[in-house]
Amino acid sequence: MKKKWTVSILAFLLAVSLLAGCGIETTSQPDVSAEPSQSTTVETPDSGQDVEPDDTESDPEDQPQGPDGSEQETDSSASASGHELEPSGVTFTLSSVPAYSGSAYVAVNGNVPYFTADDLTTTSFESYSSLDSLGRCGVAYACAGQDIMPTEDRGSIGQVKPTGWHTVKYDCVDGKYLYNRCHLLGYQLTGENANEENLITGTRYLNIEGMLPFENMVADYVQETDNHVLYRVTPIFEGSNLLASGVLMEGYSVEDSGEDILFCVYAYNVQPGVTIDYATGDSYLTSGGSAISEEPSAPVTSQQPEEPETSGTGTVQSDYVLNTNTKKFHLPSCSSADDIKESNRQEYSGSREDLIAQGYDSCKRCNP
Structure with a gap:
């Protein structure tokens, strides 16, 4: 009877040894061989420090632009989300x-x-x-x-x-x-x-x-x-x-x-x-x-009277309002001048003779 238990124990130990030798695992382990996730931090070549990807560069469309649409330079405290104003003692100098x-x-x-x-x-x-x-x-x-x-x-x-x-x-x-x-x-x-x-x-x-x-x-x-x-x-x-x-x-x-x-x-x-x-x-x-x-x-x-200006030849120079559509010219005070559409309105300083030479007629109301 003692011999049978010995054989059984030896057989059990042999089976366990064979299982271990084949590398079989009885529990699952995390996979550490996968590629790093795209959401991890990235290292910048300049500083060697880890920064979040969203901080590496700003969107050019978020930068203040000039009248021609070109990106305008701002100081380092201006961000894509705006520029918060703070008390400042800085003043402008022409120099x-x-x-x-x-x-x-x-x-x-x-x-x-x-x-x-x-x-x-x-x-x-x-x-x-x-x-x-x-x-x-x-x-x-x-x-x-x-x-x-x-x-x-x-x-x-x-x-x-x-x-x-x-x-x-x-x-x-x-x-x-x-x-x-x-x-x-x-x-x-x-x-x-x-x-x-x-x-x-x-x-x-x-x-x-x-x-x-x-x-x-x-x-x-x-x-x-x-x-x-x-x-x-x-x-x-x-x-x-x-x-x-x-x-x-x-x-x-x-x-x-x-x-x-x-x-x-x-x-x-x-x-x-x-x-x-x-x-x-x-x-x-x-x-x-x-x-x-x-x-x-x-x-x-505004307190001084306005006088007509003359050139060296004695030609009177005055200010007029032109209607480029009707080719009429008016005095600035003329009520008809107030009715001219902005797209047809032009201010002019010069002589009456020059305007007539350009094909303009004088207004019949103000008779400039």
Whole structure:
């Protein structure tokens, strides 16, 4: 009997030994040979640190863009989710602006406006500075919203002559006339017409290439979203100069913390091909030539009577409003001029004889 138990025990031990030798497992183990999951962290070659994949780069479409759709440089604190404003003691200085080198405007302060958290509001407003002792404009500031945007066509502004104003034409200038009456806060944002606290003497280049793209960008955004944009324009006058060297333009979309509108640019008050004396507004061709025509016109305030300007030949120079559809020209005060559609309306400074030579007839109501 003892021998039988011994055989049985030996047989059992032999069976266990055979099973172990074949590598058979009695419990399942996790598979450690699989490829790493795509959701794991990745190592960046530059730092050697592990970062989450979503932090490796931002979507270019989330970056603030300029009027031409190009990505604009911002400082490192601006993110795809917007730029939160904080109290800041940083101020703008003209010395920080590079000399004009072919671009109508340049980003300053990392393209981030100088607004602070205390400026944030979703209540539309507009404000203008009083003219200084030289008759010059100051800061114009607004929170642009649909409720202060214009609902009618723009009126005449020809009666305003900002400091440094000259009626002068050059062949190298688009539209001939060197100077425009430039709105600090564009008409499409606030509906201001002949507000002397909102109009400066600016070159055609400043008006069309420097300022208009930003004005249109802000206006389009407000119209499309019904959101608000903090918008501030500061004319920069050096010393007692009557003509601004340029304007500082700042914009910040409030409801999305600057995600869609975020810019801080300096637009140059220059005109390619023309040299300007900023102390007086006088100008001449850079190549040494002369203007097509120039009529001297001393800066005036709204309290001074406006007199017709004359050229050296005695031809009277005046401001008119043209209807490019009917080919009629009107005095700015004419009631018929107020009825002209914006698409057909054009302001003109020059002689009556030139207009007639261009095929225009005088209005029968105001008889200019």
